[in-house]
Amino acid sequence: MKKQIFLLATMLTLATSCSSYSRKNQKLTLEAKGVIYKILYYASLAGSSHNSQPWKAEVYGEDSILVFADISRKLQVVDPTLRELYISVGAFIENLSRAASYFGYETEIKVHNLSDINGGPVASVTLNKSNEKREETILNDIKLRTTLRILYDTNPIKEADWMTLIAVAPSNIHYFSADSEKGNYIKQKELESYTQQAKNKNAQDELASWIRFSNKDVKEKQDGLTTEGMGIKGIGGFVVRNFFKPGDSKKESFVNQGIDKTKLQVENCGGWLIITQPSENIESWINTGRLYQAMHLKCRKMNIGFHPMNQISEETDFGRKANTFLGLNGQILFIARIGYVKEYPEPVSVRRPVESFTTFK
Template identity: 40%
Template sequence: MQMDRRQFVRAMMTGGTALAAAPLLESCCGAGVAGKEARDPPADLLPGLDRYRTEILFFASLAPSGHNVQPWVVRIEDADRWVVGADASRRLPAVDPQNRELMLSIGAFTENLALAASASGYEAEIEVLAGSTFDADLLQVRLQVAEPRDYPLQRLSSRRTLRGGYSNVELRRDDVSALSEPLADRALFIPPSSPQAAYLRETAVESFRAQTWRDDAQEELAEWVRFDDDAVFAHRDGLTMASMEISGIAACFVRLFADDVMSKNFREQGIKKTAKLAGQGGGWLVVTSADDSVAELIETGRRWQRMNLLLHELGIAAHPMSQMLEEEPWRGELADQLELTGMPQFILRVGYVDDYPDPVSPRRPVSWFVRR
C-alpha cells in the first residue's frame, strides 16, 4: 500500500531523522515498479482460438506505442482471419492529430504478430484495408499453415525502450549497418560529432520544452501517466514511474510532491531530464518513409520494429524523441535541416548501454483488445 502525501509528511515530521524515515521511504519508493507482473502471458485461451493463436496476439501486444496507449483492437472474423483496427478512444489528438504515430504503432504490432505467427508455423498474410489514417479497420490478417521459422521470440519479450545510461562512444559502422538493414533506404545515421547531431541535441530539448508548456498536450499526457501500482494494474497501459525510468527516492518524491502532471515542478523536471538525456549517446538514427499513406506508415512501423528487435543483442538502446516531429517550427524544418529525401517518421537517439534491464512497461491482457 502506498502512503499518501499527508501520511508521508507526518511520518517525516515525527520520525525526525532521515534514518528513522528510511523504512518509510522504502515502503513508499518500493511501489511503482509494477511492469513485469502487468505484462504476463495469457493464462486462458480466447474463445474460438487455440493456444498458438492466443499467444500470437499476446506477442503482438508487446509492441511499442506512443505513450504506451496500445491503440490496437483485433476483431476475430474466424480462427484464421482477423481484422486489426484502431481504438478511437486511444488516439492522441493533441500530439498526433493525423494518427501518424498511431499507424507506426500498428505497424510495430503487425510485425510482432507476423514474427510470432511465423515461429508458430503460420504465415501471416497482411492486406491493408484502410485508405485513411482515420479509418477504424486498418488491415486484415490471414493465417496460413507454413514451415515454422526459427525466430527467437524472446527478442519480442525482452525488447524495451531504454532512455538512460547511454555511452557517448560513436556507434560502430558494422552496428549501424546491422540496424539499417531492415530499414533499407529508410535509415540515415547521424554521427554525434556532426553539425546535424548538434542541431538534433538542441531541437530535442526545445521541442520538448514547447510541448511541455502546451497545456492540451500536457493534459493528454496526464491521462496516460500511472503514478502507482493500483493505477498500473487497473489500466495496464500508459507511462509508469518505472517505464519513465524514474526510480528510488526520485520516484518517491515525484509521486508524493509532483503527481500533478500539469504542475510547474513536474514540467520542469521533465525538461531537465530531457536536456540531460539529449547530451548522451553515440549518434542519431533517422527513420524516413516515402510518403504518409496508411500502407507506407504501417510498413515503416514494421521495419522500425524489426530494427528494434536487434538492439538488445547488440547492446544498443534507441530512444524516440518525437516532440520535434510533433511541434512547429521543428516539424516543418527538420527534413531540410537534415537534408532528408524521405519524410521523417522517427528521430532516435542511439547509444551503447552496459546494462539492459528487463522490460517494465505494462500491457493490457489479450482479452481486453480482442473482439468477436
C-alpha cells in the first residue's frame, strides 16, 4: 500500500512539473467584476519589455482612471532612459481604450509631460458613455495577441497586408521587406546588437532577474519571461523548468544558444516594421506604445507573427547608424520582425492580477 501511495505521489509530482504554468492556468472569473475592473484586466494583456508590466492605476468612481508608470519595474541596464517602460505603458493605454470602447465608452486621454509627472500620473483617462457601434472582435483580438518567437515564413508580406499595418500611422511606421537591401541591413544589425547585449554582464544580470524558469516562480511573480514564453518547450522545457536556476541564463552555453536562435529568427521572417518619432519625450514614447499595440492587434487575423526585437534601439550607436542607413526621419523607437505563420499559438505570457496594480479609491 505504502509503495502504491509513493508511486501515485511521484506520478502526480512528475505530471505537475511536466506541464508548464502559463496564462491558461491563471484562473479568472471576470463575470462578477465591475466594468472598470474588466477594462483594466484587458489593458494588462498588453505587451511590455521583459514582461515587466510597469503600470499602475487608480480608479475614481465610475468614470475616471489615472494611469501611472511603475518605475520600480524599470530595466536600468537596457532601458536607462525609461523609453521602453513608457512604450509599455502606452501599450497598456491602447488596450484600455479599446476595451473601454467594447464596453460602450469613449475614452478621453490626457498624457502629461515628463516635467509635470514627478511620480504623478502619466495619463488621466475619462470614460464617456458612447453610442458608437462597437467592434465585436476587440476583446478576442486583445486576448489572443501574443509575441511570437518562432521562425516565420520567408515570403515577403503582401502589399495589402503591410499597408494595413502601416495605415495605423503612415508617417511613423515604416515597412522593410526582408529581401531588400535595407531589410538585410536590419537583419545583420539586429543580430550584432543582440550579440553585444547578450554578452554584456550587466544586461545578463538584469535579464536573469526577470527570468521565471520554474512553475513556482511563475506562479509567485506572475510577470517576467517564462520558459514557454521564450519558446523552450518539450523535453528541453521540462529540463529547464525543473533543473535550471535563473542565474544559469548567464552561462556561456545558454548565451550562445540565444545568439544561435536569434540568427535563425532574423533569417526567417518576411520583413521588419519600425516605429519612428520626430522627438523623444514621454508623449512620443506613449504614442509609440499605442501604435505598437494597435499594429500587433491586427496581425493575428492576417496570420502574421509579430516579434519586437529592440536591441538596435537599445544598444549605443546602433540606432543612430540605422537611422542614417535607412534614411529615416526621426528617431527609431521600436522594431519588430514580422512574417506569415502556419499556426498561431495561444498566448502563454502570464499577468499580475488587476488588484496588484490598481487602487480603487
